[in-house]
Amino acid sequence: MGAVGTRRARRAGGDGPAPGPLLRISGLTKGFPVDGERIQVLTDCSLEIDRGEVVAIIGQSGSGKSTLLNMVGLLDTADGGEHFFNGVDVTRLGEAGRARLRNTGIGFVFQSFHLLERRTAMANVSVPLVLNGVPLVRRRALARELLHSVGLGHRLSSKPHQLSGGEQQRVALARALSLNPPLILADEPTGALDAATSSAVLDQLISQARRRNAAVVIVTHDPLVADAADRRITIREGRTFEEG
Numbered sequence: 001m002g003a004v005g006t007r008r009a010r011r012a013g014g015d016g017p018a019p020g021p022l023l024r025i026s027g028l029t030k031g032f033p034v035d036g037e038r039i040q041v042l043t044d045c046s047l048e049i050d051r052g053e054v055v056a057i058i059g060q061s062g063s064g065k066s067t068l069l070n071m072v073g074l075l076d077t078a079d080g081g082e083h084f085f086n087g088v089d090v091t092r093l094g095e096a097g098r099a100r101l102r103n104t105g106i107g108f109v110f111q112s113f114h115l116l117e118r119r120t121a122m123a124n125v126s127v128p129l130v131l132n133g134v135p136l137v138r139r140r141a142l143a144r145e146l147l148h149s150v151g152l153g154h155r156l157s158s159k160p161h162q163l164s165g166g167e168q169q170r171v172a173l174a175r176a177l178s179l180n181p182p183l184i185l186a187d188e189p190t191g192a193l194d195a196a197t198s199s200a201v202l203d204q205l206i207s208q209a210r211r212r213n214a215a216v217v218i219v220t221h222d223p224l225v226a227d228a229a230d231r232r233i234t235i236r237e238g239r240t241f242e243e244g
């Protein structure tokens, strides 16, 4: 990536917002090779999301929700269509450019938490800070502050197996917030939790994002989670539809 690309990638993380929507996807297509043939999963997906918005992506199993989220998260590339994130034309970036933009601009929360089992809550939250060269003293202060903000100030030294599912998901949320990304992606974030815990984690996710004016995209099967979003997008037959 050249100098312009580098400058744009930096902006996504913390150099201030670009004008226009945070995310703009239009006419996106994606297929996969299966048994020598190509199956077309997404045929025409469009999505426009502003800073601070909470958007749920719903649809039947196998409709392509995770496929779309992987592309929004810059974990996979589309076959065609337009994709701008914070003013950057993602389709023009190579793997390294996408990784840079992803690392600083997008926080991830997954159904299965994806925490490092042998590391403490503090160490888990610090991972993105280490990868981005934040100095030790600052890193420790930030990780402590983030864990306090999700109600885990008393569990800084606990390892994942010593925490409940809801607490582990809050550690994962603190980690996703650590670089203050403008976009947080959550794939079934409450799928492994009971109803009460699910509601508490969802409240945390949304309130923390709103406090930071970050957008949230949540893939979910849970109608209660979808109802908590500002907008709902359904994927059907490879296309996106905005619910009334």
Ligand SMILES: Nc1ncnc2c1ncn2[C@@H]1O[C@H](COP(=O)(O)OP(=O)(O)OP(=O)(O)O)[C@@H](O)[C@H]1O
Residues within 6 Å of the ligand: 032, 033, 034, 041, 059, 060, 061, 062, 063, 064, 065, 066, 067, 068
């Ligand atoms: N890497 C891949 N190779 C081949 N097919 C794939 C690949 N990834 C996804 N698919 C197919 O794409 C379709 C959509 O999958 P995806 O995981 O996006 O659906 P989903 O809506 O998230 O489903 P669920 O709600 O069950 O998690 C499925 O038919 C799946 O088998």
